Amino acid sequence: MSPVGILAGGGPLPFQVAAAVRDQGGEVFIVGFQDFVDQAQIVHWPHRIIRLAAAGEILSSLRDAGCRDIVLIGPVRRPALRDLRPDAEGARLLARVGRALFSGDDGLLGALVRIFGEEGFRVRGAHEFLTRSLGRPGPQGRIHPDAQARADMKRGIAVVRGLGALDIGQGCVVQDNLVLAVEAIEGTDAMLARVAGLRQPGPGGVLVKMLKPGQEKRADMPTIGPQTVRNAAEAGLRGIAFETGGTLLTDPAACEATADQSGLFLYGLSSADWQDVD
Template identity: 65%
Template sequence: MTETPRTLGILAGGGRLPAQVAAAARAAGRSVFIVGLEGFADPAVLAPWRHEIIRIGAAGRIMAALRGHGCQDLVLIGPVRRPSMLDLRPDAEGVRILGRIGRAAFLGDDGLLAAVIRVLGEAGFRVIGAHEVMRDALGPRGLLTRMAPDAQAVADLERGIAVARALGAADVGQGCVVQQGIVLAVEAVEGTDAMLARCAGLARPGVGGVLLKLVKPGQERRADLPTIGPTTIAGAVAAGLRGVAFEAGGTIL
């Protein structure tokens, strides 16, 4: 007797990825329920799906909604800006969770997300990566365009790898932009799109730079994998970059 796939819960931040995860789950025969985080999730993106919009500090409501729809497996997907304690306004369950998270609440994104995943596991949810649902979403190895990087681009990428690894080891960010050996920008809390917007006014004369995105060393891969989408590519073009590189098998395209 075939077991009916369990309802997949999606805890959704911004962008279109939550809907893409939902579509992949439905194509695999799973039902889906989405909790959109108020102020981050796009109601228009979630409209075709069973969903509820709940503020991030209302952890009790979030867990009750997920349990009420039979969700055990859970995907965390979509950008969320870390709120201040004033904006968070945690309910009783939120206060309890903050106590369980402890000092990780004041660490970088990966440290915080790893703690959140641990607490969700203790609450009975199994957090899985978006890439485990969207099986073909991870970028492959190799050249994906007709134009191959020249010697300067390769040198910029090598410089970018060293910088991105150092950033990731400190749990700061996942990406940087390098042009002619000069680091134009590094990604921090503002995210990739804002980093690229800064680069337009920083570019040097001559050949354009490159954007590089890597998984942080030791990163919890079930949340916040590097992502490159149409907005990223448009931002790179607007910034005058001539290439984008990413960690194969670790970046959602």
């Protein structure tokens, strides 16, 4: 069996995928993106650390390692074009990406998945390996949402679907039907930091995280970790709702325990939860 190639951005998920592959009897080779990958974690795995735009090195490293299947996982900050400094192969691939560079994250990620396929690799989603991290429908811990929280969840679903259709973000915060914040390029943690100063009187708001409509799941699924739960609590929220099967929990047991300790609900949204949402 050929090793699974992992193109690793930041955070713990690349190494959780690696561990899952190993637990299933497979091997991995990790290409860690310079300035993004966790340097302390990658040393425990066969790897190379390569600049994001050095596509020639990335492709040759994957091929030299015998990789056929690859996984793109972990956040990276999109650099300005002037900072990319692509190698010759990178310049060729950038030319093939073309207008997708300027069409938003979904267009760019979809183009990258297509190009890796054209280069002879099969792009797999992290969710194919991290099946235990996809959550389950309904409450994940002891605390359940009440009627007002469910109404805020429904409002949040509509907002995130609208945002996602415009390729803007994957999350929002709603309190008593009022949209306090929407997630854009700053990410969930920065959005929650803003929300702390926007809270209205009464029960706290709800964070809703979902896939964008038509989003490429193999490249950029929403993620929630224990720190997300802690940040939500510090922002005065009462709960988090996420799309079951469309959101990765970086540590499901710790997320649930942190929610219980913080007095927040953690709720997995199923398709039934948004079938009647306009």
